Amino acid sequence: MPHVITQSCCSDGSCVYACPVNCIHPSPDEPGFATAEMLYIDPVACVDCGACVSACPVGAIAPASQLAPEQQPFIALNASYYPEHPADQKLPPTSKLAPVIPAPEVRGNHRGPLTVAVVGSGPAAMYAADELLTQHGVRVNVFEKLPTPYGLVRAGVAPDHQTTKRVTALFDRIARRREFQFFLNVEVGKHLSHDDLLAHHHAVIYAVGAPNDRRLEINGMGLPGTGTATETVAWINGHPDFTDLPVDLSHERVIVVGNGNVALDVARVLTADPDELARTDISDHALQALRASRVQEVVIAARRGPMHSAFTLPELIGLTTKANVVLAAADHELVLRDLAGVSDAVTKQKLEILSKLGEATMPAGPPLRPRIRLAYQLTPIRVLGEHRANGMQFCVTGTDEVCQLGAGLVLTSIGYHGKAIRDLPFDDIAGVVPNNGGRVIDPNSGEPVHGAYVAGWIKRGPTGFIGTNKSCALQTVQRLVDDFNAGLLRDPISKPSALDTLVRARQPTVVDAAGWRAIDAAEVSRGSLSDRPRNKFTSIADMLEVAANAPEPPLRRRLADRLRQLADLA
Numbered sequence: 001m002p003h004v005i006t007q008s009c010c011s012d013g014s015c016v017y018a019c020p021v022n023c024i025h026p027s028p029d030e031p032g033f034a035t036a037e038m039l040y041i042d043p044v045a046c047v048d049c050g051a052c053v054s055a056c057p058v059g060a061i062a063p064a065s066q067l068a069p070e071q072q073p074f075i076a077l078n079a080s081y082y083p084e085h086p087a088d089q090k091l092p093p094t095s096k097l098a099p100v101i102p103a104p105e106v107r108g109n110h111r112g113p114l115t116v117a118v119v120g121s122g123p124a125a126m127y128a129a130d131e132l133l134t135q136h137g138v139r140v141n142v143f144e145k146l147p148t149p150y151g152l153v154r155a156g157v158a159p160d161h162q163t164t165k166r167v168t169a170l171f172d173r174i175a176r177r178r179e180f181q182f183f184l185n186v187e188v189g190k191h192l193s194h195d196d197l198l199a200h201h202h203a204v205i206y207a208v209g210a211p212n213d214r215r216l217e218i219n220g221m222g223l224p225g226t227g228t229a230t231e232t233v234a235w236i237n238g239h240p241d242f243t244d245l246p247v248d249l250s251h252e253r254v255i256v257v258g259n260g261n262v263a264l265d266v267a268r269v270l271t272a273d274p275d276e277l278a279r280t281d282i283s284d285h286a287l288q289a290l291r292a293s294r295v296q297e298v299v300i301a302a303r304r305g306p307m308h309s310a311f312t313l314p315e316l317i318g319l320t321t322k323a324n325v326v327l328a329a330a331d332h333e334l335v336l337r338d339l340a341g342v343s344d345a346v347t348k349q350k351l352e353i354l355s356k357l358g359e360a361t362m363p364a365g366p367p368l369r370p371r372i373r374l375a376y377q378l379t380p381i382r383v384l385g386e387h388r389a390n391g392m393q394f395c396v397t398g399t400d401e402v403c404q405l406g407a408g409l410v411l412t413s414i415g416y417h418g419k420a421i422r423d424l425p426f427d428d429i430a431g432v433v434p435n436n437g438g439r440v441i442d443p444n445s446g447e448p449v450h451g452a453y454v455a456g457w458i459k460r461g462p463t464g465f466i467g468t469n470k471s472c473a474l475q476t477v478q479r480l481v482d483d484f485n486a487g488l489l490r491d492p493i494s495k496p497s498a499l500d501t502l503v504r505a506r507q508p509t510v511v512d513a514a515g516w517r518a519i520d521a522a523e524v525s526r527g528s529l530s531d532r533p534r535n536k537f538t539s540i541a542d543m544l545e546v547a548a549n550a551p552e553p554p555l556r557r558r559l560a561d562r563l564r565q566l567a568d569l570a
């Protein structure tokens with residue numbers, strides 16, 4: 001039985017290099033890789049060795065014979081990427097492997113090892129650290145403003161996507177390397193400046209993501225009963241800054257504006273069975289609110305037609321196999337119209353799935369689970385309600401026709417937006433730091449900003465999946481290493497050991513790797529009491545208390561650290 005890539009594919013390409021017969025595509029050297037919604041295994045060429053299974057960081061690959069019923073559609077989906085291969089015969093194994101993109105090689109005659117500060121600890125940051133640490137002697141210090149690492153993997157991935165969160169095992173392995181150090185609970189821009197970091201490092205990579213929501217500038221947004229999907233996801237995931245977010249689930253309908261994967265995440269969680277969510281790492285406060293929820297329908301309102309749906313095909317398959325998803329009759333007609341004119345294979349498959357959805361003619365409500373309605377051609381005009389939101393007014397896109405939809409909660413899900421970084425240039429419209437392949441560029445002079453690099457969403461904007469950050473970070477690290485090799489990066493003026501002293505002086509409650517491991521272990525242990533993968537702390541004070549009582553690192557580690565300090569002093 002061939003192997004199959006399923007919904008949680010992160011597209012980092014690890015499986016491609018593990019495959020001995022090069023049967024996983026698009027590979028990172030192929031043109032479609034950057035925009036592919038997932039990777040696909042050729043069932044005809046696959047030799048069933050399972051090497052890809054071990055390489056996949058998110059457990060997305062399994063033999064076709066072992067797929068759960070809701071994963072069955074992925075067998076045809078993988079095969080559909082290779083329409084020219086005959087399904088009834090095996091291709092002879094090839095020895096032509098996918099070309100590996102070489103790691104950047106650190107060279108040159110420098111006074112000390114290349115030392116890099118990485119700001120942020122999400123996927124782009126951890127992949128950048130991983131690439132840097134492929135080189136002997138390179139040192140990486142990761143700075144994160146929360147006491148817990150891994151950014152959107154912890155606070156953005158929906159709790160019912162636990163396999164996607166498995167990528168943290170890879171990040172934990174990276175963080176355990178000897179030349180890697182965590183400085184958690186430290187905010188660059190507040191506790192440390194860019195110049196502070198450059199005094200102790202050759203370069204700084206900012207991998208801070210795009211923390212803001214894009215705002216919908218229409219009347220009524222901001223009223224009680226309005227909010228954003230990204231904040232709601234953070235609340236669901238127990239992000240400490242969002243524990244008190246008012247999420248009013250006391251009305252029957254929620255409207256989500258925009259139909260990207262974040263909108264699908266929110267709609268799925270708001271309509272899921274709380275007993276199933278209770279087996280995930282969802283925050284206690286969200287679970288409690290969902291148990292008391294009176295929501296019967298979540299309407300996902302897109303301003304364009306079905307052909308331009310922003311959600312990806314794997315997520316649509318995941319949604320329709322799990323949730324009760326419907327379409328209004330008028331939208332069914334739009335789907336059929338689009339289907340008649342579509343040429344792109346992925347869009348066609350999305351439309352075929354949409355065309356088979358049930359109709360939204362029956363009233364929503366018990367005894368059925370709450371439902372999700374995908375709605376199209378609705379351009380938001382204003383939020384209805386005087387003192388709190390009670391619905392939304394739309395126009396039918398491209399016409400003067402106006403319609404209204406009642407709702408007790410209106411969430412926008414129209415994408416993320418980057419936030420300016422102190423001491424660096426910023427493109428306010430695109431929400432990114434101006435850069436050339438990750439090298440920060442001053443837009444006035446057109447010259448690189450000394451020692452400053454970016455990776456991830458703050459570099460390229462809020463697009464792609466967790467694994468997209470791997471090739472993005474590699475490109476940035478290549479630029480950085482080129483600059484180091486060319487002698488363009490000044491050596492740090494302080495000894496590495498002075499960094500600890502500086503950070504502790506500015507932020508006495510800095511959390512190190514041992515502190516994070518203690519928080520992690522305590523959360524997993526709390527979770528095991530109720531059969532959950534973890535029960536997260538949602539207050540920073542609680543996290544810091546656990547970190548402060550972290551057991552001493554093993555003697556071997558302390559000796560290695562001491563030897564390193566002595567080497568610095570020599």
Ligand code: NAP
Nearest residue numbers: 258259260261262263303304310413414415416462463464
């Ligand atoms: P997104 O995919 O960019 O979708 C944004 C949606 O907002 C689109 O439907 C867009 O419609 C709509 N929109 C934008 N401006 C609007 C306006 N003024 N009025 C009405 N609608 C408007 O954003 P996202 O859902 O936040 O996702 C961000 C990235 O994270 C994506 O790459 C996504 O795939 C990724 N992500 C992946 C997963 C996963 O793989 N499971 C989960 C979450 C997020 P138009 O198309 O008409 O502009």
